[in-house]
Amino acid sequence: MPLPIDALLLLSFGGPEGPADVRPFLENVTRGRGIPPERLDAVEEHYRHFGGVSPLNARNRELIAEIEKRIDVPVYFGNRNWHPMVEDTVAEMARAGVRRAAVFATSAYGGYSACRQYDDDIARARAAVGATAPELVKLRHFFDHPLFVAANADAVRAVRGQAGAGARLVFTAHSVPESADRAAGLPSDGGRRYSRQVTEAARLVAAELGEPEHDVVWQSRSGPPQVPWLEPDILDHLDALHAAGVPGVVISPIGFVSDHVEVVWDLDTEARDRAAELGMGFARAATAGPDPRFADMVVELVEELRHGVPARRLSTVDSAGATVDGAPCADGCCVPVRRPAG
Structure with a gap:
């Protein structure tokens, strides 16, 4: 009404x-x-x-x-x-x-x-x-609104060529403790509302781009090491992609609607520096905001x-x-x- x-x-x-x-x-x-x-x-x-x-x-x-x-x-x-x-x-x-x-x-x-x-x-x-x-x-x-999906897809298109041929599309969002993700939503819907919605948003953007494969990873964890958080971490994932022979990455910060320090530090600084150390091409798409x-x-x-x-x-x-x-x-x-x- x-x-x-x-x-x-x-x-x-x-x-x-x-x-x-x-x-x-x-x-x-x-x-x-x-x-x-x-x-x-x-x-x-x-x-x-x-x-x-x-x-x-x-x-x-x-x-x-x-x-x-x-x-x-x-x-x-x-x-x-x-x-x-x-x-x-x-x-x-x-x-x-x-x-x-x-x-x-x-x-x-x-x-x-x-x-x-x-x-x-x-x-x-x-x-x-x-x-x-x-x-x-x-x-x-x-997360699944057509305009949100379209804005994120075009942000990837705008930087796709900067990472070189064969670059992998990688979506990132803020990590949370596994226990918090299980509690997201209701027990009746199986919880994990947060990670399921992030994964779905990534799928929708990848489909809009016609990308047959992509990854969803996490960043910015702040808890003690003994507490399990959503993984893989973006830096660990870059290491794994490099070991698998992937030449570059395009990072889409799908979990964020605007730049803030956890985007410009964790991605534009730490992740970019790690990719450079590994000799990988790197591009970071803009946020949708x-x-x-x-x-x-x-x-x-x-x-x-x-x-x-x-x-x-x-x-x-x-x-x-x-x-x-x-x-x-x-x-x-x-x-x-x-x-x-x-």
């Missing part, structure tokens, strides 16, 4: 915008997770390599500017971990008289960190604002909500994500998994 709205909130992860922001930002990200200080030190150095600035907030502001050209309601911006914090943004929306807003979370996938944690952000922000907080309706997963079709897709998701426009999907893989006021999709869906300290 159509559901009128009077605003759109773009809800994202957040990132530092200067050297003084880096450590407080990382402490926000890791609060309660038992991450040792030495791990934060290492990640802090990654940010300082880029002047202490993540590209994420700038990319999100660019996306908002594109959405504003296409939509007739005000667009607000809030983050989980750094300014503008979502609690402050929802308070601003309340002062402006917003009564109901759609929420576009900048993740295409299910799972705790990719989906349900955004529900928690919405619930926390509304609780902080109180009775005047607007109703917030989070939009659905979009800067493509004009991505803003078109966001508006289309809003129109599904406000005007009952039929959803466009390219697969039948389990999808969810749409929630009201931060309520999880269903009891037991994508529950958080406590990560051991160390």
Whole structure:
């Protein structure tokens, strides 16, 4: 049924915008997770390599500017971990008289960190604002939306020739603990909503490209070595491809909608350097967010909500994500998994 709205909130992860922001930002990200200080030190150095600035907030502001050209309601911006914090943004929306807003979370996938944690952000922000907080309706997963698939496919086409003949197409997404992936989704659907959706998005993009073979690998793990995470890691996979005689790779960061430090460090720095050491051709495709079709897709998701426009999907893989006021999709869906300290 159509559901009128009077605003759109773009809800994202957040990132530092200067050297003084880096450590407080990382402490926000890791609060309660038992991450040792030495791990934060290492990640802090990654940010300082880029002047202490993540590209994420700038990319999100660019996306908002594109959405504003296409939509007739005000667009607000809030983050989980750094300014503008979502609690402050929802308070601003309340002062402006917003009564109901759609929420576009900048993740295409299910799972705790990719989906349900955004529900928690919405619930926390509304609780902080109180009775005047607007109703917030989070939009659905979009990993199989035709415009998302097309944007990622064209990004691969744009760099395909840079890696040389015979280059292997490799899709990457952020790794999570195996236990967290098993808990993604519901027991009734077998869990693993996150990895299944990432794998399906990769399949759809490869099919659009006419690529008969491709790989799905993972990056950016941060947990202790004794805890199993989704594998293979991108660097290990480059070693394996080299050993198998593969001359080059084209990397598509399918798990990310915008560049941020985990893309520009883990892929553009570490993976590129490893490929160079191995003598392999290397190209990294752009993320989908800067493509004009991505803003078109966001508006289309809003129109599904406000005007009952039929959803466009390219697969039948389990999808969810749409929630009201931060309520999880269903009891037991994508529950958080406590990560051991160390």
